[in-house]
Amino acid sequence: MSIVRLSRRLLAVLLPCFLATAWQASAQAVPAASGPGFYLSAGVAGSAFQVDYGQRILGGVNIFADLHVRSRYSLEGEVRLLRFHTDEQVTQTHLLVGPRVEVFHRGPVHVYGKFLIGGGFMRFPFDYATGSYFALAPGAGIEIPLGSRVTWRPVDVEYQSWPQFTYGNLHPYGISSGVRFQLTRPNLFKRDPYIF
Numbered sequence: 001m002s003i004v005r006l007s008r009r010l011l012a013v014l015l016p017c018f019l020a021t022a023w024q025a026s027a028q029a030v031p032a033a034s035g036p037g038f039y040l041s042a043g044v045a046g047s048a049f050q051v052d053y054g055q056r057i058l059g060g061v062n063i064f065a066d067l068h069v070r071s072r073y074s075l076e077g078e079v080r081l082l083r084f085h086t087d088e089q090v091t092q093t094h095l096l097v098g099p100r101v102e103v104f105h106r107g108p109v110h111v112y113g114k115f116l117i118g119g120g121f122m123r124f125p126f127d128y129a130t131g132s133y134f135a136l137a138p139g140a141g142i143e144i145p146l147g148s149r150v151t152w153r154p155v156d157v158e159y160q161s162w163p164q165f166t167y168g169n170l171h172p173y174g175i176s177s178g179v180r181f182q183l184t185r186p187n188l189f190k191r192d193p194y195i196f
């Protein structure tokens with residue numbers, strides 16, 4: 001079984017499980033306090049990655065989306081296209097999804113951690129070959145709200161592992177910076193008038 005098929009099957013199993021858990025969690029009793037419910041956001045960022053294949057640092061675009069389940073927990077998916085500053089036509093594409101958790105909050109600054117899994121796709125020099133690999137991508141970042149629907153993501157770092165890369169384990173790592181936009185309004189839990 002190829003890595004691409006394995007990563008697709010893993011995503012096909014994990015995504016419905018996560019969504020089912022989130023759906024079940026939303027069916028629990030309504031709390032007395034108020035707080036945000038489900039909402040969807042998406043964003044775009046610029047990325048710079050050391051691709052760990054030669055001494056190449058590629059630039060690119062990162063498009064990401066978050067399904068916010070609770071105030072601290074979300075499911076993040078991202079597509080990163082590393083196409084700029086390439087030499088010998090080497091490129092990478094990252095297609096990843098996984099949980100994201102806010103671990104620290106002080107004033108307007110929100111610090112989060114994430115652990116994404118999925119596929120890493122590489123084009124080798126001079127179009128000699130292409131490869132698809134299973135990828136693990138732990139990471140962390142900072143977000144600062146700029147308004148009710150816009151959030152600045154000044155830094156997002158990832159250190160990836162491609163354990164079955166053709167020439168041994170590959171470790172692309174890099175940094176991204178961009179903005180996130182809230183696409184839907186959160187469902188607000190309303191205070192129960194019968195609870196004193």
